[in-house]
Structures are given as C-alpha cells and as structure tokens.
Amino acid sequence: MTISIENMDHMQMDVLKEIGNIGAGNAMTALAQMLNKKVDMSVPKVEILEFKEVVELLGGPEELVCGLYFRFDGDMAGNIMFMFSLPSAKLLTNLLIWKENNQIQDRGDLDDIERSALQEIGNILSGAYISSLTMLTGLNMKLSIPSLAVDMAGAILSVPIIQYGQVGDKVLLIETEFHQEDKDIKGFFFLIPDLEFYDILLKSLGVLDNGSNN
Amino acid sequence: MGQIIKIGMADFNTGKNDDILTTLGLGSCIGITLYDPVAKIGGLVHIMLPSSKAIRNNSNPAKFADTGIEFLLKEMLKLGADRSRLVSKIAGGAQMFSFDSKNDIMKIGERNAIATKEKLKELNLPLVSEDIGGTFGRTIELYCETGILVVKTIGHGIKKI
Numbered sequence: 001m002t003i004s005i006e007n008m009d010h011m012q013m014d015v016l017k018e019i020g021n022i023g024a025g026n027a028m029t030a031l032a033q034m035l036n037k038k039v040d041m042s043v044p045k046v047e048i049l050e051f052k053e054v055v056e057l058l059g060g061p062e063e064l065v066c067g068l069y070f071r072f073d074g075d076m077a078g079n080i081m082f083m084f085s086l087p088s089a090k091l092l093t094n095l096l097i098w099k100e101n102n103q104i105q106d107r108g109d110l111d112d113i114e115r116s117a118l119q120e121i122g123n124i125l126s127g128a129y130i131s132s133l134t135m136l137t138g139l140n141m142k143l144s145i146p147s148l149a150v151d152m153a154g155a156i157l158s159v160p161i162i163q164y165g166q167v168g169d170k171v172l173l174i175e176t177e178f179h180q181e182d183k184d185i186k187g188f189f190f191l192i193p194d195l196e197f198y199d200i201l202l203k204s205l206g207v208l209d210n211g212s213n214n
Numbered sequence: 215m216g217q218i219i220k221i222g223m224a225d226f227n228t229g230k231n232d233d234i235l236t237t238l239g240l241g242s243c244i245g246i247t248l249y250d251p252v253a254k255i256g257g258l259v260h261i262m263l264p265s266s267k268a269i270r271n272n273s274n275p276a277k278f279a280d281t282g283i284e285f286l287l288k289e290m291l292k293l294g295a296d297r298s299r300l301v302s303k304i305a306g307g308a309q310m311f312s313f314d315s316k317n318d319i320m321k322i323g324e325r326n327a328i329a330t331k332e333k334l335k336e337l338n339l340p341l342v343s344e345d346i347g348g349t350f351g352r353t354i355e356l357y358c359e360t361g362i363l364v365v366k367t368i369g370h371g372i373k374k375i
Binding site: 051052055060061062064067069109147148149151152153154155156157158159161162163 | 222223238239240241242243262263308310311312322349350351352353368369
C-alpha cells in the first residue's frame with residue numbers, strides 16, 4: 001500500500017509537519033538574506049485540509065490571487081505551489097524592487113517587473129524548501145523554473161486539485177505570515193507529491209518500516 | 215422565484231424556468247451544460263478529468279467527462295427533458311500554468327475538452343457553442359429561462375454564448 005495523507009499515522013504526520021516548519025524557516029531566512037532586511041515570521045501553521053477548505057481560506061473561488069507553480073524531479077517528485085493574495089504579492093515584490101509605498105493598489109494585475117520579481121522570490125522560497133528536504137533526507141531533487149498565474153483562486157487551484165485528485169482529496173498546506181517592518185504578508189504553500197513521495201520520504205527518515213503492514 | 219444554484223467542483227445540478235445554474239472559477243475543469251429549450255430545463259456538471267477508466271478513485275461520476283455527461287443526461291430525462299431537444303454548451307479547459315515539460319497533466323484542460331466533445335458526439339448531443347482554452351479562469355451561469363450561458367473572466371471580458 002502507498003502512504004498518503006489520508007492513511008498516515010500520527011507520528012508520520014508530525015514528521016511531515018516538522019519538515020514543513022523547517023522548510024518554511026529556511027525559506028524565510030533565504031528571503032531575509034536576499035532582501036538584506038529583517039523579516040519576522042510567525043510560526044507556520046501546518047494543516048491537512050480538503051481542497052474545498054483551501055478555496056475558502058483564500059477568500060472563495062472568484063477571489064483574484066497569484067499562484068506560483070513548480071515541478072521537482074529526482075529521487076522524490078512532485079509539485080510545489082505558492083499562493084498569495086494580490087495585495088500580499090504586491091507588498092512582497094515591492095520589498096524587492098522598492099517602489100514608493102502607496103502605489104500599491106488592491107486590485108489590478110501585476111506589471112512585468114513585479115511578475116518577474118515574484119517569480120524570483122518563488123525561486124528562493126521553493127529552493128530553500130527543497131534544499132531543506134535534501135539536507136534532512138540526503139535525497140536529491142531538481143526544481144523547475146516557476147510558472148506564474150494571476151487569476152481566480154478556484155481556477156488556479158484546479159491545477160493541483162486535478163493533479164492530486166487522482167490520488168486523494170486532501171493536501172498538506174503550510175500557512176505563513178511574515179512581517180517586514182509594518183507590512184504583513186500572508187502566503188500559502190502547498191506540497192502536491194507524486195505517488196510514492198511519502199513512502200520514499202518516510203523511509204529515508206526511518207519512520208516507515210520496510211514491509212510492515214504497508 | 216428562481217434560485218441561483220451553485221455547483222462546486224466534481225458536482226452537478228439541474229434547474230428549471232428562472233433558475234440560474236452557476237459554477238465559479240473554472241480553470242482546467244470544464245463546465246458542461248445541457249438544455250431543453252421547450253421544457254426550460256437546464257443541467258450543469260463541473261468535471262475535472264477526462265476519463266473515469268484510468269483512475270482508481272472514481273466513485274464520483276461528476277468528476278469525469280465520460281461518466282459526468284451520462285449522469286447529467288439521466289438526471290435531465292428524469293426531470294422530463296426530451297432527449298431529442300437537448301443541446302449542449304461547454305466552457306473552461308484553460309491551461310493556467312505553462313511549462314516546457316512534456317508532463318501530460320499540464321495539458322489537462324485540452325484533454326478534458328477533447329474527451330468532452332467525444333462523449334457528446336457519442337451520445338448524439340449537439341454542441342451549439344463553446345468557450346474553451348486560453349490561460350484564464352472562468353465563472354459561468356446558465357439561465358434556464360433562455361438557455362443563455364454567460365461566461366465571466368477577470369481581464370478577458372464577459373461573453374454570452
């Protein structure tokens with residue numbers, strides 16, 4: 001039997017959550033280094049949710065959001081997705097490209113420079129996450145370049161839901177909030193593993209016995 | 215009084231007269247509508263994947279193009295729709311993210327559209343209009359009084375098909 005989120009035991013789940021915490025912490029450190037600014041992070045919330053609940057967290061299926069999608073291959077394979085509300089995405093890009101505050105509008109698309117900055121930030125964050133996985137497990141993975149979409153939350157989420165829908169209906173979600181001076185930025189991170197991902201991961205960490213009831 | 219009936223992912227519903235059937239934020243999924251213009255009965259199914267055959271986890275017929283259309287057709291006939299009068303309109307099937315890779319799953323929107331059209335053809339249900347593809351999400355509304363399908367997008371306008 002293949003391990004999935006639905007049939008994991010408590011210990012395995014805790015391991016997964018802890019990896020999420022470590023990954024998010026490393027990602028935040030990498031971001032702070034790149035910006036050369038102090039970035040505070042609240043303790044990430046790691047949850048197992050149904051996709052339906054995820055859509056609601058993001059403000060409903062028609063809410064305008066930014067999604068960054070990555071593929072990783074190697075010893076373990078899967079996809080990573082970041083989602084930010086548009087105001088959070090704008091704040092985030094403005095940390096990097098430094099516009100005067102105030103031109104940040106609630107609505108309206110991102111311009112080319114903002115898109116490119118957001119993709120770069122996505123690269124840093126997902127790179128840090130993947131390298132913490134590598135550090136913990138000794139397994140190697142290679143990350144694709146990011147693909148960015150700014151559209152309705154439901155439409156963007158349909159991509160991981162479809163991909164994952166072939167395996168199950170629940171997903172590992174990491175919700176992080178970080179603060180740079182007085183700016184609050186909220187981001188969501190999903191891991192959408194291919195089949196076998198959890199088996200390989202848990203085995204490499206020694207929390208899955210070979211053979212026993214699996 | 216008509217109702218606004220919301221249909222989620224991998225779900226379906228039917229309506230009559232001044233009811234409005236809607237599904238929000240379609241991405242690579244497809245909204246398939248069937249409509250009987252005389253009885254003013256409409257139906258909408260929001261499918262996610264092309265085929266129920268390749269997948270283990272396939273207990274929900276509304277998740278797949280092949281079983282979803284058959285299922286919706288049955289429900290429509292139960293409500294008194296006349297099979298010979300039914301017409302279909304479809305929307306969705308976008309590619310939200312572009313990747314260079316040959317990863318098949320990324321072209322799921324396109325595959326959904328192909329499977330949907332094949333199934334409609336097989337069941338002899340005429341496809342009268344469509345709004346398929348692109349790289350953007352859609353919200354659709356089927357007006358059961360007129361059979362008009364309204365397609366709304368962010369930044370790509372509103373269409374009536």
